[in-house]
Amino acid sequence: MQILSVEHLTKVYGQGDTAIRALDDVSFTVGAGEFIAIIGSSGSGKSTLLHLMGGVDRPTSGTVRVNGEDIFNRTDEELAVFRRREVGLVYQFYNLIPVLDVVENMTLPVQMDGRPVNERRLGYLLRTLGLSGREHHLPNQLSGGQQQRVAIGRALMNAPAIVLADEPTGNLDSKNSAEIMQLLSRSNKELGQTLVVITHDEDIALMADRVIAIEDGRIARDERRGAARRGDKAMRAAAQVRRTAATGAAKATGTAGGTGAPRPAGLGGAHFSASAATWTEVR
């Protein structure tokens, strides 16, 4: 069953000589429960695509249908409700509210809807995301990786039908990155959630059912798992080379997992586990 369809989507930023065609006639459909990885070089249009799929921005032309309905037929207010209720969006740069603490940020979309907070789910997410003990910290009191995990928690608080995540592990070391992907893929499988993840990490792309490659605002490749698998060996070899290089760099500079960011004293070392409960228990 199809949950989402992207139809001839084009997004042009600016006008005249300085206009940038960030997306150029992109079309594809997404099946309910599918896990899609979107890959592509910097500036290729990945975030632009994800924002349009999540109704954060409006396209220059083309549309996005969710369950058959054109989301851009909605008013701005209706689109805001759509974003709060039907999608969970993890922004590349988190977009946390600086004056709200961890719990307030995570529960904001639910509170804005005037709905009660599911305390069991909140507790589960705080534990699973390694944020226990940080509930009342403000974003600027958290490490980059912790802020990223709050943004993921906020997207999952609603248990939305569609999760759109823009490089959700971009600021995490390889161990924490694997845990986050375990959480996302678990919620994809257990809740039947549709999951679209932008990533530069070959290991994450290998977990997906389907990989869509974007180049210069167009789809360069769209491979389902069977076809993607044929490239697995080469991708794994490349991932291994990167991991070895990253570990070497991390060892040499004393950074965590080669992310380039110094590990904050006493916080960054915290490892978390996604094995405590299952999603179905906290629905």
Ligand SMILES: Nc1ncnc2c1ncn2[C@@H]1O[C@H](COP(=O)(O)OP(=O)(O)OP(=O)(O)O)[C@@H](O)[C@H]1O
């Ligand atoms: N608000 C904006 N105004 C003008 N140009 C923009 C805007 N947002 C994005 N662009 C341009 O659109 C193109 C696509 O940007 P986008 O952020 O979608 O790339 P991306 O694939 O997500 O890159 P990255 O991997 O670096 O995050 C880029 O050339 C970018 O400079």
Ligand SMILES: [Mg+2]
């Ligand atoms: Mg981006």
